Amino acid sequence: MKRIVVLGAGESGAGAAVLAKVKGFDTFVSDMSNISEKYKNLLKKHDISWEEGKHTEELILNADEIIKSPGIPNEAPIIQKLKAQGTSIISEIEFAGRYTNAKMICITGSNGKTTTTSLIYHIFKSAGLNVGLAGNIGKSLALQVATEQHDYYIIELSSFQLDDMYNFRANIAVLMNITPDHLDRYDHNMQNYINAKFRIAQNQTQDDAFIFWNDDPIIKQELSKHGIKAQLYPFSAIKEEGAVAYVEQHEVVINKPIAFNMEQEKLALTGTHNLYNSLAAGISANLAGITKDDIRKALSDFKGVEHRLEKVARVRGIDFINDSKATNVNSCWYALQSMPTKTILILGGKDKGNDYTEIEDLVKEKCSGLVYLGLHNEKLHTFFDRFGLPVADVQSMKDAVDAAYKMAQKGETVLLSPCCASFDLFKSYEDRGEQFKKCVLEL
Missing domain, CATH: 3.40.50.720 (NAD(P)-binding Rossmann-like Domain)
Structure with missing residues (x-):
């Protein structure tokens, strides 16, 4: 045996x-x-x-x-x-793939993959399809293959999962974006990380679909190197050459495989980053043959993802937002960009080789204070202290929330968007987010 x-x-x-x-x-x-x-x-x-x-x-x-x-x-x-x-x-995903003939819709990217995965699952489920949610979220794919029977699996894949996948085939592969992340696991070599992300398309055939953000500079540069055989479905915020999905005159437009449109203001998710998530999800559902009415309905009634720009409470005129899932700098960039008020930013944790230059301008523009939450905050001090903002050094979530609350003025926002992994002080980003919400609700 x-x-x-x-x-x-x-x-x-x-x-x-x-x-x-x-x-x-x-x-x-x-x-x-x-x-x-x-x-x-x-x-x-x-x-x-x-x-x-x-x-x-x-x-x-x-x-x-x-x-x-x-x-x-x-x-x-x-x-x-x-x-x-x-x-x-x-990997578990590679193993599970050997024992099912279900259609695999797989999503990866440095940012946006959890929201996009959840949104695609919501559309498929709302349309009445027999679908499972797996990978980084949901139940183990292998457990579902062992104990349940689904026609479709919507799978969020991290670069770590993709590293140990060899013969697994994605019928629909979605690559949201590529920005520096997990470089500590890739010998601090960006190309190694890029190659891991592109493994999502490695076994695709011309019968399959590869959906990607058309404006991502790294994806554009790398696309021709990876010999992708699948049909290409690029999306973009605005109409441009090659894009099959975009926004034009406040309408979401998808041209392939079936023409689709809906008013942008009816999308449940707001903000530029969420537009990309909605476009990628819309193309995926369109490819699966889900009706236009079902896609429109699900895109307009989706409730969002826990720990991703999640509104927690307003306490004495100060809004508290949980973005604990922002475990890299680019995720924090999107969060800060979407802030409509001056912001106290709580950041820090287990550094993964981060370069904070990406958020430098947004921190200067949007932030009125910084709270460093981690066992080793030296790198944060070195980079951010020169901005002249009020800062606080803390090593527990209660102290972080208390410090941010003291710094914030009425009408401002306290944003937990750490840029880092959680493992120095917390079990997971979920644990970090739950502690944040608990501490806020106890104010």
Whole structure:
């Protein structure tokens, strides 16, 4: 019997283990951290052996194939040993793709992918299609393939997930944008990160679709290098050569494959970045044959994504906005650009090789104060202190909210848009956002 070892027992790993077990493999799960009760119970239910707090080499190095959770870096000692002996290492998505004939709509990009993924899922679900939500959000794709049957999967893919995908094919691939992110995982080499993003199109055929932002300078520059065979569907904010979707005279227009239009003011999501999300989602739904009326309705009644420019409360005339999902500088740029008032910006966390130059002008224009939230704020001080804005140094969310509240004037906004990963002080960006909301509501 072929032996599969799953490294990491979060949503991705536990789901992959269940699928491996269901398909008759000798399955073992190993996690260097503690496994949550939720996933322990799932593994026990399916009679899957597991260990936590360690990687026992004799139980791992004998695997025929490894399914690696995306959070485990290639530099991890156990990964290096597996690679040295030539063991196949794949992602949960790659593994799950072997066992389903469902249509795969896959979304990646440095920013906007969660909102776009959620919006596409909302359109498909609202239209009555049998659809699953997977990848970085939703339930594990492997678990759904093991226990449910869907005709479509809408999958958000990070660069880490794409790194370990080889034969998986996206029927519709969406590349929102590429800006510097996760460079600490890519040897601080931007080209390595770009190549990871373009893997989303690597197995596409001429029967498939590749949707991308037409004005992204990196995508434009790289497009011809990657031998993309799929039909191209570029989108843009305004009508320009090549774009199949754009806004013209306050109307959203999609030209291919079926002509579609709706009034821009009826879109549920506002702001330029959300226009791109809506255009990419509209093209995806159009390609899937969803009716114009269903697309219009879903684009106009979508409720947005938690932790992404989420309005929390207004306290004594000060608005508090949770943008905890802004884990890179470009995401924060979009958030600041959309602020209609002077803003106290809470930023900081685990730096991923960030270059803050991108938000320099917006911080000078929009911000009336800065709160540095992290264990190591030296880089923030070096870059931002010279602007002469009031700053506060904090190492807990309560202190961050309190400091921002003291700095803010009536009519201003407090924005949590950290530019950084959350792992220095929080379990995840969700945990960071939840703590922010809790602290705001206790003011």
